[in-house]
Amino acid sequence: MIGSRRRSRSTTNVWPGYVDALSALLMLVIFMLLVYVVSQLYLSQTLSDRDTQLARLNAQLNELSELLGLEQNKTDALEDQMASFQDDYSASLTRNDKLVNQLESTREQLMQQTAMAEARAERLASMEQSIDEKEEMSASQQAMILRLSNQIASLREQLRQIASALKLQEQMTAEKEQELEQVSRRLNTLLAERVNQLEQYQSEFFARLRDILASNENIRVVGDRFLLPSELLFASGSAELGEDGMRELDKLAKVLLAVADKIPEDVDWILRIDGHTDVVPINTPKFPSNWELSTARAVAVVRYLAAQGVPERRMVAAGFGEFFPVAEGTSPEALQKNRRIELKLTDR
Structure with missing residues (x-):
């Protein structure tokens, strides 16, 4: 009789089923953890x-700005817009960092809860061995399983909410990148237009100045610069313009x-006057070194041209x-070539 009862209880033992269910839940939790660790690495x-x-x-934009220059007033708006985009992108990165931190916190919680679940599973297994004669689980054990499921x-x-937030952030980042690309294209177009305009007026300026100054064989053209010998403008060791130099500068003015009357106001051009000595x-x-002498001569030319009506803000x-130096050595010819005033029409 007693043996019959024991066989009946053995055939209705439900513990193995609950242990299998709990093991399946633990495997699911571990799988979800692995999936989000991989997602974090990819993100x-x-x-x-x-x-x-x-x-x-940004490096390309900075390089273009340094090489070509920008019109200050109009490009300020573009730079402000770029800064705004960068601020938005930085804010997006901050939100991404928060999401990553949230993922890390969730991962730690999952690990802690997994460890707790494993400990509980061990306790349940131990309890199963000690109460294998009972036909039903106690109320506390059922509540424990229910809490784990919840x-x-x-x-x-x-995890679903985090995934949705990450997807939304990726969409916002893609939109910001498209806006940055559009701003970059507009900026490149604007720079190209300004450079082409200035090159046209540079060519005209050089052509007319070359024709007027062609009678003076000492005046040379090197690349995009006019080189005027210092002897044409100043006496030795002096920064006072002579009569011959004033006449040449009158032609230049x-x-x-x-x-200048033909150059539009939105083209930000300047005339560079560089002083050089031997x-x-x-x-x-008055002149402790050649730096002071070369600077004083360049300033003297600027002041004279300004007196002839050339706008001061354009020089x-x-x-x-x-x-x-433009000539090597210390021969009289080399020294003479290196004593010069250089003129260049360029952008600011």
Whole structure:
């Protein structure tokens, strides 16, 4: 009789079924954890690539700005817009970082809950061995299984929400990248237009100035610069313009004013006047070195042209001393070539 009862209880033992269900839940939790770890790695790599692309784009924009220059007033708006886009993108990255942190926190919670579930599974297995004669689970054990099921369901919902947020962030990032690309294309077009316009007026300025100054064999053209010998404009060791130099500068001023009237106001051009000396040192109370002498001569030319009507805001003076020669050696011919005033029509 007793043996019959025991066989009946053995055939209705439900513990193995609950243990299998719990094991399946644990495997599901571990699988979800692995899936989101891989997703995190992929997201980190994607964000790193986008940061690299953005850095490369910014470097290209900076290089274009340094080589070609921009009209200050109009490009300020573009730069502000770029800064706004970058701020938005930085905010997007911040939100991405928060999502990554949330994923990390969720991963840690999953690991903790997995460890707790494993510990509970061990306890349940131990309890099963000690109460294998009972036909039904106690109420506390049933509540424990129910809590585990609810926790797993809650984790699934959190993971679903995080996945949705990441997808939305990827869409926003793609839109920002498209806007940056459009701004870059507009900027390149604007730069090309400004460069073409200035090159046209440079060509006209050079052609007319070459015709007017062609009678003076000492005036040379090197690339996009006119080189006037210092002896044509100044006495030795002096920064005071002579009569011959004033006459040559009068010709230059007429050509420059005629060309300047044709240049649109939105083309930000300037006339660079650079002073250069030879390597022979100078040390006088007025000019302690060749830097002071070359700078004073460039300023003297700027002041004279301004007196002839050339706008002061369209000119810049610089002194280079003896450090940028155009002829090597210390022969009289080389020294004479290096003592010069250079003129260049360019952008600011």
